[in-house]
Amino acid sequence: MPVAVQAGPSYAGELLPVYRNPVPTSELITFAVSAFVVAAVCAVTGVYAVRTLTLALEGHYEFKGDSLTKRTRLGGFVRAGLWSLVVVLAWSFFIDWYWFQDAGFAFAALIVRLEVVLHILAELGDN
């Protein structure tokens, strides 16, 4: 967790100083434990997701194209896609938390991102 003075990139790519207050140890521990637990859950579920994605890819390239099992294989891609989405969102949450030292802000930003994702998924479903 950064303390005192840190440099962070602006969206224009310039390095501007970001001033932060010293972080309480309890918050540091909360951050570390949360990050570890989420990373562990993502890694364990990721093994399953990569496994099903591998089988889906093998099926996609090796099975007959108009196979009735196509829908089953699609499940492998969907599971891997959902897992990737969860990992990306988790990363963005912890990066925000780390950078701005504010779990409340990071959570609010995550909710906004989730709304955007749900909107995109709804649009895709509508198509």
Add this chain to the structure above:
Amino acid sequence: MAATAPPDAPDQSDDPDPSAGTRFRPLRARAERRRAAKEEAEDEQWSRRQFACASCGADLRFDPGTESMRCGHCDSVTPVPHVDDAAAQFENCYHAHLDADTGALTQEEALSLNCQGCGAAVEFHPDEHSRICPFCDVAIVGDARLQRRIVPQAVLPFTLTHDGAHDAMRDWLKSRRFAPNDIAKEAEADHFHGVYVPFWTYDAHSDTDYVGQRGTRVGSGKNRRTVWRKVSGNVKGPFDDVLVSASRSVSAEFKDALAPWPLRELETYQTEFLAGFRAENHTVGLQEGFAKAQDYMRAVIADWIRRDIGGHRQRITSSRTRYSKETFKHILVPVWITHYTFENKTYRLSVNGRTGKVYGHRPFSMVKLFAATIGLMAALGVAGFMISSVPWAG
């Protein structure tokens, strides 16, 4: 495709008919060979599967890819008599055989018992009381019963040899992603069983009336909506050689995974092709098989209807399909089946006996999977950073 006469019609009568078409001559010859075999052997069923070597009397075995049988003892070669392959492609009228309770097709009785493990109908020798199922390796014990079965009209003979199947297995294992490093070397395959698996192929012409709705998107942004308009129409089209497994021991996945089957290369059923191999009897009936084929046809027809409706979105309210010119073939396809053991676990594997295509279960290396997951998570971290608030913070 729409022919109705059964391919084995000459088998029904012993009276030679000189006016009969030439297309039935090979079938007549086959029937005569069968009759001769009946007279010569005490056991009718098994005499059809055993051919003695003219030189030494040992059993002949069909030699994949050579159209001949080879003696395992003296290595002499006996060619398989060539018959007209037109009969192999003959389409039998579906309704005619249903109405006649399949009476017009050649049927025979075979001693067989269904496997408790996978449901396969496995043929037994009269003095056999137990056997290992070639499909799932479960011991089948019991008194085999005489079961009636429709004799296949065509067979795709093996062209891939036992060694070829073994090589295909090794290549397949080597190409598996995230498989343990030494799997191709360490996997110990049991003996490959050459098995002829029964299939039905169905042809039909479909004519479907439908009622549905065509959705057209109008507006943009938040004002975008879909306007639905009622439509109706008719789609029609043919289906050719819809393949349905006639065996309960193999899944739809198996059929699709080992496809394509070169059905144009079907040969008229001759027991010589089966010499040295196992053949499963059909356990899925003609009618049940057609119901499965219709499941496939319905899915394809739904696609046709959606295409016919057009627009941005489609809804199918109702549809009514009339099938006509329904015909079928009963065929055998060649599959090498084995099990391999890796780290005390057994995995089932099948190889297409014509193309060498492999389908099976495989182990994963947990270390490789975990490493890939961590790598993927790290890569996704970049995406996570890009959508976080940090790049926009200034």
